[in-house]
Amino acid sequence: MISDPLTVITIVPLVVSLALLILPKISGSAEGLARASRAISMGVSLAMLAITTMIFFGEIGNVDWTDYNSGYSLTNDAFALIPSIGVHWKVGADALSFPMIWLTTLLIPISMLVEWDAKKGHLFHPLILMMEGALIGVFVSLDMFVFYAFWELTLVPMFFLIMVWGGEDRKYASMKFFIYTFTASVIMLVGILVMYFYTPAVESSGTITGHTFDMSVMIASSDYIPSEGLRHLVWLLLLIGFATKMPSVPVHTWLPDAHVQAPTAGSMLLAGVMLKMGAYGFLRIAVSAFPESTVAFIPLLIFLGMASLVYGAWVCMGQTNLKRMVAYSSVSHMGLIFLGIATMQPLGIAGALFMMFAHGIISPLLFAVAGAFKHHYHTLEIGSMRGIAHHSPWLAAHMMLGWMASLGLPLLAGFVAEVTILIAFWMSFGWLVLLPTLTLIITAVYYLTSMQKTIFESNDPHHGILPDTLHGEDPRDISWHENSGMIILGALTIVFGILPFIFWDMMSEWSSGFLIDTLVEAMQSEGVKP
């Protein structure tokens, strides 16, 4: 039906958003223009969601995702962008990237829906659409140069979303966000360039440098990098880039600030997809190209994962700001991804992949809830008001569902990921598993206390305590568009909790294939039992 769907879903949002950003006012009033650009953005993003859903069901591209082995599907004929240095437009998807692509196309319309009535002018929704193109570009491109260009491009719309529509401290937060992630990705670029210079010389036409940015060639030729020390160094450079994006302790400090200041849609995309870029890039590039280094640095991975998990959860307990608490819980959950990879078990890696996906549904729900809370109660302080179940029953319901999913309640999506990672961890490291498991108790503690403080406890069962910021007015319940966005996310949390095999099968296939193809040999040479 569409011969090259991945190119389409990358390019169309970018082109449409650029057109909407640049074109001068078509309609007379600013409000009419905002409404038109909002409708166009929504329409395009829904079309993209339709395409990726059809890809999943095999209607487009004819890929059977339920029985997915390995290798890239939906690839295109490489189209030369800068042949002289070996840059091509080459796209493809596999079980590692496809859930992320689908998640991106799902979250974009939902975040637009949640901010449907945001009254933020005609540039807000097109910027989110631009974000979609950039994010999908990161996940589909099979050329390192293009990957890096999209990686940097994601900064631009997010930077403006935070800086223009953020909270009071938006300047500081957006600057910190930009400097942290940009510096980290420049460090990553140095690593990529070293890999580039060691690709074997190709005698293809038009190449001046004799090297190529083709991702599979670069990954396969990492053995040409002369010394093991240099390979370790490159791996560490890449790790700095990816870990900052994830983010992992100790380079996580940009995240809470960015989240607290970002508008709701920005936070949803930041937590939902942008953080996963780090984990995706780490698996796709660093682990694939340097399996020996990964195995050699397993202790470091465990340390980073544990530190993020424990520190994130510990800090959460002391937070009184709703968004900051959710942000630190993201840091904590991202730590689990490192632990899952460090297990070197198919189960652990698949669990990490499922964590990426599950957290991609749950954390946007949490941020949508926090955004609606801020919108209707004009505060983010936990405990400044009690008993919202009385005033905003829908909001309270979504809040409870989100928090329960995040703390890993069985039959919700987060549980599947957590339990598989912990089982794999136990298989690899034995009783060390107690530490992450006990940390999950901390998670339960902070969520349950916050729940008690906000949703239920009130002296007067009919009124609760309202925050001063409302000035005595009665808060309304959330609006239909916020509600419907949250309902979709909540429903998906339940669906993927009960029926995880929708994506789980291809993830576990991919993980075992990945382990056999790349990691087993490295583990044997390093003397680690698979």
Add this chain to the structure above:
Amino acid sequence: MMPELIMLLGLIAIVVVPNLGDAKFRLPLTSVRVPVLLGGSRFDLTNDPRMPNRISNLTFSIALLSSLLLISESPSEIGGILLVDSFSRLFSTMFLAALLLVSIATTHRLPAKTNALIPKDSDSEEVFDRKISILIDNRRQVDFYILLIMVGLGMTMMTMATNLFMLIVCIELASLSTYVLVAFHKEDGTGGEAGAKYFIVGSVASAIGIYGMSLLYLWSGSLDLEVLRQSWLSMDGVDPFAAFGIGMMLVAFGFKVSAAPFHLAAPDAYSGAASQVSGLLATASKAMGFLALFRVLVMITVPDGSEAIWMIALGIFAIVTMTWGNLAALTSENPKRMLAYSSVAHAGYMLAAIAVVGSGISSADQNAIILTAVSFHLFVLVLFKLGAFLVLALLETEGKGHQIEHLYGLGRRDPLIAGSMFLFVLSLAGVPPLSGFLSKLLMINGIVSTSASTGSLSSVDVISWAESVDPLFWLAAAIVLNSALSLFYYLRIGLVMFFEEPPSEKSLRAAPSLRMAIFACALLTVLCGIGPVSEWLLDTVSSAIDSLMYE
């Protein structure tokens, strides 16, 4: 020789046209009056003070077009001292493009008043002075563009020179005109000082270079580049005359490319001159120096397969230049000085690449790739370096642009201009996928592909590998580290433009031609980094370098 002829015609036109008037000559003893056109009271059109600018724009456009069309012309020799080939055409295209941009961008520089009046005796002293100064400003339009076309003539001629004497004469023609152009900035009093300083240091450097040239003449008896090359090849050991001659020419060209330690006049000159002229100095004038380095260092003194005598010296110069430039740029509070120092740093990157050509371990193909990379960098530098200076020129129209505070809040005052400026500094820093990244990658690639294979494959840790690799590799590492360092001051420009409060909410002056030049630079900065335009440019540069190397 088409472009040069066109410029010559333009030069004549720019002198003649503003003097055309309705003067008539009465034939003796008759009442017949023959119009002679020169003199009398001028026509409305020729009296327009904007006329010289138009002539100069037209001249440079036609010259650029003809140069572009002639780019793949077959080589032809003129008088034994000039050689027109695709290499020289390519560089003259670049010079003409830079000059055209400058010429267009200076339309708004001087206050050309179309309603200038001749003062009367009855005027008060104040009115009299004002009218005189308007008249003088109007006359200075002509001087400015005459100098600009002279720069163009000198630069395009020097691309063709195959004789050292001709080379120096053409460089001097262009340089002397640029000294005056620097001093031309009379709006804020710093121009004269900057011009004088630039002139004194520049003429000393030229004198040293000419002295070196005379030593070369003493040694070989000819100034023809090919003869010099043959003598160098047949030389037994190193003749001190030849070595000192080359060394002294290195000083002269080092000044032109603003390499440390000969760069000290550059920041003063750049910050004192009008920004358009500073942009010209940082791009075309620098490229002229590099072209001379190609001709002299690479063509004469690179023997086959052994290390050139200047290799180590140039490598050290390169590292000192880029580090000094970046460190100085980090601390400067004047954006013009900052761009000047960043231009010094860029000279260092290119010198590092050229040093590898003289290393003797690179093959002829690798040398061609490195020279292609350097030439390509000189090309795209015109876009984003000149573009950045043009943005400052736009601020200069309101008397600002020499303090970082003047850039504050530019993003709010004028988003498109601020966006272009951000693009320029990102490209200067070498962020993909802009053209600055492509050229820097090609240069680093040239260095790495020559040197990295020397590293021992069996070494286990980084340190033993680092000991085994050829020292040239560290030039590449120095470029990468310096680029990382430079990010700080480049990004700072972006940060102050978008985050700080603007000093005034007033929007910038319209200056449509200047804006047009800025947007052209911004668009080409992107297009030359990715896609077919960059490919075409690289192919052209690469084939031109091949014609230089294997002619």
